[in-house]
Amino acid sequence: MAKLPRRKCAHKACRQWFHPVRDGQVVCSFECASAVGKEQTAKAREAAKQKEVQRQRTEEKAGRQRRAARRNDLKPIRHWVQMTQRAFNDWRRKMLLAAGYGCISCRTKNAFAWHAGHYRTTAAAPQLRFNPDNLWLQCSACNVYKSGNIEAYRAALVELIGEERVLALESNNETHRYTREELDGIRAKARADLRALKQREAA
Numbered sequence: 750m751a752k753l754p755r756r757k758c759a760h761k762a763c764r765q766w767f768h769p770v771r772d773g774q775v776v777c778s779f780e781c782a783s784a785v786g787k788e789q790t791a792k793a794r795e796a797a798k799q800k801e802v803q804r805q806r807t808e809e810k811a812g813r814q815r816r817a818a819r820r821n822d823l824k825p826i827r828h829w830v831q832m833t834q835r836a837f838n839d840w841r842r843k844m845l846l847a848a849g850y851g852c853i854s855c856r857t858k859n860a861f862a863w864h865a866g867h868y869r870t871t872a873a874a875p876q877l878r879f880n881p882d883n884l885w886l887q888c889s890a891c892n893v894y895k896s897g898n899i900e901a902y903r904a905a906l907v908e909l910i911g912e913e914r915v916l917a918l919e920s921n922n923e924t925h926r927y928t929r930e931e932l933d934g935i936r937a938k939a940r941a942d943l944r945a946l947k948q949r950e951a952a
């Protein structure tokens with residue numbers, strides 16, 4: 750048999766040149782073979798341990814998500830309506846401010862705080878709570894202290910969207926039952942639209 754070319758021992762602590770006596774021999778000696786074997790066993794054991802830790806983490810996370818989903822299922826629809834209204838108002842307020850609108854009732858462009866003010870209140874017309882025609886910017890003075898300043902609101906609304914659409918709002922008496930899925934969809938869209946607005950602003 751032809752003599753095999755010399756090679757470096759695969760044991761990291763050794764790295765000596767040696768002449769292999771058989772094909773596939775990667776270490777110089779029995780000692781190095783045994784050291785490499787031990788290292789590989791330790792490595793395999795460590796990898797198995799890491800895998801187990803990872804599996805446990807994944808399982809715990811899935812458990813947390815299941816419990817959160819159960820808790821969410823127990824929450825009344827009112828909770829989701831409020832969450833969704835907040836997200837929808839945040840988007841609508843930001844959008845109107847970015848477009849240069851001011852208070853729909855008094856037309857100021859300087860406000861201590863900006864509100865998203867419903868033309869027909871959510872109590873009177875819950876079916877219009879997520880209708881953009883029904884939701885405009887208001888300064889805190891008009892929204893909070895002048896209970897909407899509604900006559901001025903109407904006049905400005907007619908200017909903005911036309912009498913026909915205002916009348917459509919005023920004559921809308923549909924009853925609407927919101928479902929979790931519907932609210933989840935409205936909320937997701939409002940959040941995505943708000944994110945897009947902010948990104949455009951930052952760019």
Ligand SMILES: [Zn+2]
Pocket residue numbers: 758759760763764765776777778781
């Ligand atoms: Zn060696």
Ligand SMILES: [Zn+2]
Pocket residue numbers: 852853854855856857887888889890891892
């Ligand atoms: Zn105002």
